[in-house]
Amino acid sequence: MNAHLGVKAGLGALLYLASAAVPSSASAAEIVVYADAYYSGASRHYSGDVRNLANEGFNDRISSIRVVSGFWTVCADANFSGRCENVSGDVSNLASTGLNDRISSINLDDGWDGVGNANDYRDGLVLYSETGYGGREVRLDDDTSNLGTRDFNDRASSLRVAGGTWEICQDGNYRGRCQIVSDDVTHLGNINLNNQISSARFLDRADDYYNAEEQEDSWWGDNRSDRWERWSQNTESKAHVYEHVEYRGGHREFDGPEPDLSRYGANNQISSMRLEGRWQVCEYINYGGECEIFRFDENNLVPRGWNDRISSMRPIGGRPEGQLGLVLFEDVNYQGDRQRLNDDEPNLREIGFNDVASSLRVRAGRWEICEDVNYRGRCRVVEADENNLAPMGLNDRVSSARRLDGGGSDEHGGITIYEHTNYDGRNLDFDTNVPNLVPHSFNDLLSSFRIHRGTWELCEHANYAGRCWTYNTDLSNVVPQGFNDRITSMRRVDSGGGSGGGYGGQIEIFEHTGYVGSSRTYSSTVSNLAQEGWNDQISSFRIEGPGRWEICDDANFSGRCQIFANDEPNLVPLNWNDRISSLRYLP
Secondary structure (H helix, E strand, O other): OOOOOOOOHHHOOOOOOOOOOOOOOOOOOEEEEEEEOOOEEEEEEEOOOEOOHHHHOOOOOOOEEEEEEOOEEEEEEHHHEEEEEEEOOOEOOHHHHOOOOOOOEEEEOOOOOOOOOOOOOOOOEEEEEEOOOEEEEEEEOOOEOOHHHHOOOOOOOEEEEOOOEEEEEEEHHHEEEEEEEOOOEOOHHHHOOOOOOOEEEEEOHHHOOOOHHHHHHOHHHOOHHHHHHHHHHHOOOEEEEEEEOOOEEEEEEEOOOEOOHHHHOOOOOOOEEEEEOEEEEEEEHHHEEEEEEEOOOEOOOOOOOOOOOOOEEEEEOOOOOOOOOEEEEEEHHHEEEEEEEOOOEOOHHHHOOOOOOOEEEEOOOOEEEEEEHHHEEEEEEEOOOEOOOHHHOOOOOOOEEEEOOOOOOOOOOOEEEEEEHHHEEEEEEEOOOEOOOHHHOOOOOOOEEEEOOOOEEEEOOHHHOOOEEEEOOOEOOOHHHOOOOOOOEEEEOOOOOOOOOOOOOEEEEEEEOOOEEEEEEEOOOEOOHHHHOOOOOOOEEEEEOOOEEEEEEEHHHEEEEEEEOOOEOOOOOOOOOOOOOEEEEEO
């Protein structure tokens, strides 16, 4: 047999076919069937379909075949059902094919071009009931919305593409999961459609809006970064929607909100789309029902569960107005889609950028990015560009972002306290003194904090009593400082004191614990104890007179700081022994 299964390619070694091709001048198709092998015995001539050979007195009697012209299919059962085989040339003996004395119907495949080349017929699709192009076959040369009419619903296991590009679908009327095929598929299980095809249609390239030549000349052909850069600069949004997957079939173009796609005959008819910018699509009109934001072209909406489900759509998340503060990028090294922010964004999901960012640029200010909405979960403060968020554990995990320096329209308080370490868990903002955290349901829960403005004192009892600690920078973990889950009150204690003059109070510092060793008394601020010969030399101190004293482990009152109002005979348990570099009086 020839390459197109003269009876079947897999049986080619078993069957003998005449090699002569049917002349292209043949004016009509004709087949001669014989009751005996080698073209002998009773015979019948046919030039068209025979749905039931029993009516011809020739059912289950055929042992050899001559094809005068045309291309034919012979089937084991009436009405072209059961096992079927293509015949494009003579077959001298059907005994080795499994069809000897078993043929009950004959079908003329009038979609072929009739020039004798079995592989050269009009654009068509051949479906087979077995893998490897075996079993019964059905040939299509036009759209078929329901394969049940051919008694072939959910029966295809392999296919050959005779010409063109076809769309095969799981459900009737080209719905459900669909797949574009332009080459043979020996096993449909490889594309998860074995025994699942219910409809198929030809995709006419001549009607396509999109083609390779246009791709080179239009903005669709630009690389992703170029397109996102243009969109973020111009805030231009547009969408081309297509009836079929792979940007084929009828299409429409939109550049603004479309609350009801039925006005354009596109309701529940979209299978692929090209997008400039981000668009929200919804299953009901007026943006009702389930909605999802898409950020780039989608050549097949079937895997996303949106094929033929879109009833409304609108652009979303353009360039913000006002001073630009932060730019989030989809890919590392500032590539891909980007989202520009100039103000707080508690939920990036609402603008289609949740769990997308892989790098960022800080254009102005100091920002906090968090893995959960509303600035919860693990957070990090950024003040400079980050070309890869993976090292800080936030790649594709940023869900909210806010400005910490008051540059946005919604200024933060002076301090944010967190329930867990690393700025995780429940959190609260404060910009005024808090004498008691009990009414805020946050007593003895603080494990980390961020300071946005000023210097703050955190105390273990209400009304700033008990031991207190002073800070002017963030602290991701208070456990080593000894006050985890122990803070009950907080207040802002911005710098007091100066470089000279007394305030009525004084502090006497000692070289050793228990007020032993060398000592010195101060009644004014000392910004750098190294200049006094006392850097990292203090192990105990006494406080006399009114007011309190703040001690810090770095010069100029930076690093870790703590406020004291009483004597401390031993700084070792407080983790302050030989660590003090500056001190100041707080009246």
